[in-house]
Amino acid sequence: MNIFGPLWLSVQLALLTTFVLILVGTPVAWWLSQTQTRWKPAIQAVVAMPIVLPPTVLGFYLLILLGPDGAVGSWWVQLTGSALTFSFAGLVIASCVYSLPFAVQPMQAAFESLPRQYLERAWTLGASRLDAFFSIVVPLSVRGFVSGMVLSFAHTLGEFGVVLMVGGNIPGETRVISIAIYDHVESLNYSAAHQMSLILIVFAFVVLAAMFAANRRWLER
Amino acid sequence: MIHLRHKLAKDDFTLDIDVEIPDAGITGVFGESGSGKTTLLRCIAGLEQEEGLPVHKRNVGYVFQEPGLFPHLTVRGNIEYGARRATTHRIDGAPLVDMLGLGDLLDRKPDSLSGGEAQRVAIAAALLRSPDLVLMDEPLASLDRKRKDELLPYFDRLHDELSVPVIYVSHDIEEIGRLCDHLVLLDGGKVAASGDLFEVMSRVDTPVLSGRNAGVVLWATPVDHEDGLTRFDFGDGDIWAPGEYGTGPNSMRLRISAHDVSITRERSAQTTILNVLRAVVEEIHTVDSAVALVRLGVGNQNLLAQVTNRSISRLGLKPGERVFAQVKSVTVRH
Numbered sequence: 001m002n003i004f005g006p007l008w009l010s011v012q013l014a015l016l017t018t019f020v021l022i023l024v025g026t027p028v029a030w031w032l033s034q035t036q037t038r039w040k041p042a043i044q045a046v047v048a049m050p051i052v053l054p055p056t057v058l059g060f061y062l063l064i065l066l067g068p069d070g071a072v073g074s075w076w077v078q079l080t081g082s083a084l085t086f087s088f089a090g091l092v093i094a095s096c097v098y099s100l101p102f103a104v105q106p107m108q109a110a111f112e113s114l115p116r117q118y119l120e121r122a123w124t125l126g127a128s129r130l131d132a133f134f135s136i137v138v139p140l141s142v143r144g145f146v147s148g149m150v151l152s153f154a155h156t157l158g159e160f161g162v163v164l165m166v167g168g169n170i171p172g173e174t175r176v177i178s179i180a181i182y183d184h185v186e187s188l189n190y191s192a193a194h195q196m197s198l199i200l201i202v203f204a205f206v207v208l209a210a211m212f213a214a215n216r217r218w219l220e221r
Numbered sequence: 222m223i224h225l226r227h228k229l230a231k232d233d234f235t236l237d238i239d240v241e242i243p244d245a246g247i248t249g250v251f252g253e254s255g256s257g258k259t260t261l262l263r264c265i266a267g268l269e270q271e272e273g274l275p276v277h278k279r280n281v282g283y284v285f286q287e288p289g290l291f292p293h294l295t296v297r298g299n300i301e302y303g304a305r306r307a308t309t310h311r312i313d314g315a316p317l318v319d320m321l322g323l324g325d326l327l328d329r330k331p332d333s334l335s336g337g338e339a340q341r342v343a344i345a346a347a348l349l350r351s352p353d354l355v356l357m358d359e360p361l362a363s364l365d366r367k368r369k370d371e372l373l374p375y376f377d378r379l380h381d382e383l384s385v386p387v388i389y390v391s392h393d394i395e396e397i398g399r400l401c402d403h404l405v406l407l408d409g410g411k412v413a414a415s416g417d418l419f420e421v422m423s424r425v426d427t428p429v430l431s432g433r434n435a436g437v438v439l440w441a442t443p444v445d446h447e448d449g450l451t452r453f454d455f456g457d458g459d460i461w462a463p464g465e466y467g468t469g470p471n472s473m474r475l476r477i478s479a480h481d482v483s484i485t486r487e488r489s490a491q492t493t494i495l496n497v498l499r500a501v502v503e504e505i506h507t508v509d510s511a512v513a514l515v516r517l518g519v520g521n522q523n524l525l526a527q528v529t530n531r532s533i534s535r536l537g538l539k540p541g542e543r544v545f546a547q548v549k550s551v552t553v554r555h
Contacts, residue, residue: 139293
């Protein structure tokens with residue numbers, strides 16, 4: 001029985017998802033923090049939906065969307081020749097949707113708390129919008145980025161329902177740690193379930209404690 | 222000349238400006254709250270509208286009311302932020318840092334600076350961007366009296382040593398009278414008057430400059446001291462002011478408020494007022510039912526006197542008449 005295989009897969013999935021979410025979530029969070037459109041509440045609601053929806057609902061629609069006949073899935077089949085569902089790539093896409101609000105919301109809050117004058121001063125000092133974003137907004141929003149990354153990572157690590165719906169239980173491909181634990185419990189292999197669960201508990205504690213410690217250090221500076 | 226032409230309508234306010242200002246020296250923009258002073262500066266900088274040249278390509282320096290320094294950068298980092306992005310370098314960093322007294326602050330973080338220090342850093346940053354025009358939006362307004370008095374001499378030095386034109390917005394006519402060479406008066410989003418500072422301030426018909434704000438600025442040369450006072454020569458007479466100012470060939474600015482000037486027909490010996498000057502009534506303008514502003518010619522300069530309409534009719538004052546101006550209080554600038 002391999003304990004670390006599923007854990008390593010989970011960590012890979014969480015790291016990749018976090019990476020993609022910072023790339024995709026940053027512009028979304030920035031746009032939401034700056035926009036004056038009256039559609040803002042509706043768009044914010046769409047982004048926040050994964051927080052309240054049962055993972056099975058999300059997983060069900062992602063299964064249809066990513067399936068070989070779905071809008072995204074059929075395009076993927078044409079492009080790569082293989083299906084997105086029950087694959088690691090499919091899991092990454094599903095995780096990104098599932099964890100999107102956990103990346104966007106802390107970043108958006110950080111951007112919104114920045115005084116607008118910093119931006120206006122940077123522009124009048126000759127910085128373009130992009131330059132001002134990287135030289136002023138990013139360094140002053142580090143806490144928002146760290147929170148967004150840690151929350152996306154942790155949330156993806158604990159993902160279960162969506163994986164079950166979209167990814168199934170293929171060792172080395174989609175058998176992440178939460179699925180493996182479920183599997184062991186189903187087959188009454190409690191000692192293996194214990195080992196994996198304990199590893200996850202310790203891991204979660206260490207990650208969160210490290211984040212809070214880093215945040216405190218950051219505050220004290 | 223710099224031609225400012227800006228139109229903007231937002232909510233219940235309309236800005237409609239079309240005015241020329243000199244391309245050197247400091248142009249003051251004065252008006253009450255809501256007259257459009259800040260909006261005008263923001264339009265010039267491109268901060269108010271989406272269309273047109275983007276802000277970072279306009280090459281204007283902007284000093285905001287609050288310094289707004291970048292908290293993650295040191296003073297040095299803040300000062301260099303604009304310089305590193307400048308396309309030309311007309312102003313040298315080291316002398317400017319000296320002039321603004323920032324040498325000892327360079328490695329500090331903004332949160333350890335006083336309001337006045339932070340504003341000096343903001344000014345240095347704006348100037349090292351080598352702008353074609355510097356916009357200052359009430360840079361002293363967020364400071365208390367003491368900090369303001371600390372900062373004003375730096376502005377005097379900037380005025381004397383820099384060639385870049387500055388637009389200086391303020392609702393404090395004293396500040397404007399001390400620092401500026403040219404004056405634009407704003408009222409309800411429109412230009413109420415514009416011209417040489419001394420000329421505009423001695424006008425009697427501008428409602429923006431009435432009441433507390435009415436008064437003139439004179440050029441005068443300190444000649445000698447006596448009894449703790451300094452005697453100033455302003456071409457056609459003397460004015461005494463408390464304090465001992467260095468005598469020399471350099472003229473200083475004297476600010477005389479209209480409500481500190483009264484008019485008599487005859488020179489009275491029995492008065493505590495030191496400064497009694499021969500004057501000619503040039504223009505009388507009725508401000509409201511009670512008071513009027515009188516412009517007096519004193520040599521080739523002017524005084525304003527705020528007097529009651531009743532006094533004018535009692536003395537029978539008319540333009541062209543010779544009178545005496547009693548000046549109760551003089552503030553020395555520079």
